[in-house]
Amino acid sequence: MTDQLPYDYKRFSHSAGEIIVNVRELSDLGWTPATSSNFSERIDANHIAITVSGRNKGRLTENEIMVIDLDGNPVETDADKKSSAETLLHTMLYRRFDDVQCVLHTHSVNQTVASRFFAAQGYVRLEGYELLKAFAGQATHETMIDVPVFPNTQDMTSLAAQVNAQLDKGPMWGYLIDGHGLYAWGRSMNEARRHLEAFETLLTCELEMRKLQK
Ligand SMILES: CSCCC(=O)C(=O)COP(=O)(O)O
Numbered sequence: 001m002t003d004q005l006p007y008d009y010k011r012f013s014h015s016a017g018e019i020i021v022n023v024r025e026l027s028d029l030g031w032t033p034a035t036s037s038n039f040s041e042r043i044d045a046n047h048i049a050i051t052v053s054g055r056n057k058g059r060l061t062e063n064e065i066m067v068i069d070l071d072g073n074p075v076e077t078d079a080d081k082k083s084s085a086e087t088l089l090h091t092m093l094y095r096r097f098d099d100v101q102c103v104l105h106t107h108s109v110n111q112t113v114a115s116r117f118f119a120a121q122g123y124v125r126l127e128g129y130e131l132l133k134a135f136a137g138q139a140t141h142e143t144m145i146d147v148p149v150f151p152n153t154q155d156m157t158s159l160a161a162q163v164n165a166q167l168d169k170g171p172m173w174g175y176l177i178d179g180h181g182l183y184a185w186g187r188s189m190n191e192a193r194r195h196l197e198a199f200e201t202l203l204t205c206e207l208e209m210r211k212l213q214k
C-alpha cells in the first residue's frame with residue numbers, strides 16, 4: 001500500500017516521530033495549552049507532515065499527523081482529518097523558502113502576553129542579548145532583531161500575505177500574532193526548536209525588564 005503513495009512513507013514516519021517527541025517536550029513546558037499550537041516538518045520538495053486540527057498536541061500519535069502538499073491540500077482523503085486551521089501560515093514558508101524544514105507554533109503565556117503588550121508598537125525589539133546568537137546568521141550579541149507582531153485574524157490568507165510582505169523587507173525566523181502566540185521556523189527541527197526557545201526566553205526577558213522599570 002505505502003509504495004503507491006506520492007511521498008516516501010518512511011520519511012513521513014521519521015518526521016512524524018520527530019514532531020511527536022518535540023511537541024511532547026514543548027507541551028510539558030506548558031507552551032501548548034488546550035488544543036492550541038500546530039507543527040509541521042517538510043518530508044520532500046512537495047509534501048509536508050502537519051498536525052491534524054483540534055487535537056491535544058501533547059499527546060499526538062502518528063495518526064494525528066497528516067501529509068499535505070504545498071498548496072495545503074491533503075494527500076490522502078480521510079474525512080475525519082483536517083489539517084491545522086493555520087495550515088496556510090506553514091505552507092507559505094515552505095513555498096517561499098526551499099530550505100525551510102520545520103515550522104513550530106506555540107501559545108505560551110509569555111508569548112501571548114508579549115504579543116498583547118507590544119501589539120500597539122507592532123514589534124518587539126530584542127537587543128544586546130548573548131542569546132541573539134541562537135538565531136541563524138547572528139554572530140554577535142551586538143545586534144538587534146525586531147520581532148513583528150501581526151494583528152490576530154481568522155483570515156489566514158490575509159495573515160499569510162502580511163507575513164510574506166514582512167519577509168520581503170528582510171530575513172526573520174519568527175513572529176508574534178496579537179493575543180495568539182508565536183511562529184518560529186528553521187532549516188531543521190533542531191534549528192526551529194533553538195529559534196523557538198530563544199524567542200521564548202528573550203520575550204520573557206523583555207517582559208521582566210518592563211516589570212523592573214515600573
Ligand atoms: C484552541 S486554540 C485555537 C486555534 C489555534 O490557535 C491553534 O494554534 C490550533 O489550531 P489547530 O487547527 O492547528 O488545532
Ligand SMILES: [Zn+2]
Pocket residue numbers: 036037038086105107180181
Ligand atoms: Zn494558534
